[in-house]
Amino acid sequence: MTETTGGDSAEGLEDLQRALSDRFFLGLVEQFRKQFDNVGSAEVEDAVAAAVEKLLKRLERGPVGSVRSYLAKSAFNELRKITTRRREIPVESHADLPTDGPDEKVLRQQAIELVKAEIRTWENANIKHVMLVYVDMIVAGDVLETDEVAEIVSQNLGEDINPLSVRTWKARGMRKLREFIEDAELSERRRAVGEKE
Numbered sequence: 556m557t558e559t560t561g562g563d564s565a566e567g568l569e570d571l572q573r574a575l576s577d578r579f580f581l582g583l584v585e586q587f588r589k590q591f592d593n594v595g596s597a598e599v600e601d602a603v604a605a606a607v608e609k610l611l612k613r614l615e616r617g618p619v620g621s622v623r624s625y626l627a628k629s630a631f632n633e634l635r636k637i638t639t640r641r642r643e644i645p646v647e648s649h650a651d652l653p654t655d656g657p658d659e660k661v662l663r664q665q666a667i668e669l670v671k672a673e674i675r676t677w678e679n680a681n682i683k684h685v686m687l688v689y690v691d692m693i694v695a696g697d698v699l700e701t702d703e704v705a706e707i708v709s710q711n712l713g714e715d716i717n718p719l720s721v722r723t724w725k726a727r728g729m730r731k732l733r734e735f736i737e738d739a740e741l742s743e744r745r746r747a748v749g750e751k752e
Contacts, residue, residue: 567614570622571607580719583627591634596700600722602633667694673735674728684708685721686728701725 574580580603587599606629610622619625671690677683688707692699699707704725705718 567610567618567622571610571614574623574626579623579626583630587630587634591638594634594637595698596702597722598637599630599634600701600718601726602630602637604722604726605633606630670732670735674732677728677731679724679727680712681708681716681720682724682728682731684711685724686732689725689728 584596584599584603587594587602588596591599603626606626609629610619610625613619613625667690671687674683674686674690677686685704685708688699688704688711692704701718701721705716705721708721709716
């Protein structure tokens with residue numbers, strides 16, 4: 556299928572739908588996985604998903620020349636930022652750092668349980684299961700690819716889950732979790748200000 560250039564925002568959305576139907580995104584993800592071999596698959600997928608979000612916002616203001624070019628360029632720029640940041644941040648040895656004392660371990664465990672308890676209250680079972688897998692993965696220090704998380708969630712829910720859906724649910728879950736943490740911090744600040752008065 557050919558892609559239109561110029562036109563209006565509706566044509567841009569149609570081009571986006573055609574890109575979805577002809578597996579353009581899978582090819583783009585695969586290309587960037589090879590090109591950015593020092594970036595994990597999940598980060599590549601997140602960069603492509605962010606490019607789609609950016610395109611949708613851009614289409615609200617008007618058409619773009621080429622939907623596929625816009626997506627590829629946006630995802631490429633995001634991945635380049637990630638690799639540049641990694642080069643700028645020096646890797647320090649953690650051998651010299653003191654280990655967590657008993658108080659820090661207790662506080663860390665309480666924070667993990669608090670986050671898990673919040674996630675368990677969410678109504679959307681898909682987001683809930685995906686985020687619980689990611690939290691467990693982070694706590695264990697494991698790194699799982701999106702397709703591995705999809706397999707685990709598929710087993711938990713008893714249905715076939717697509718890795719692209721996992722990425723979407725993870726993004727939504729991270730937003731909800733960020734809001735929860737920001738609300739908790741705001742409540743803590745208010746309580747601290749109230750105690751000072």
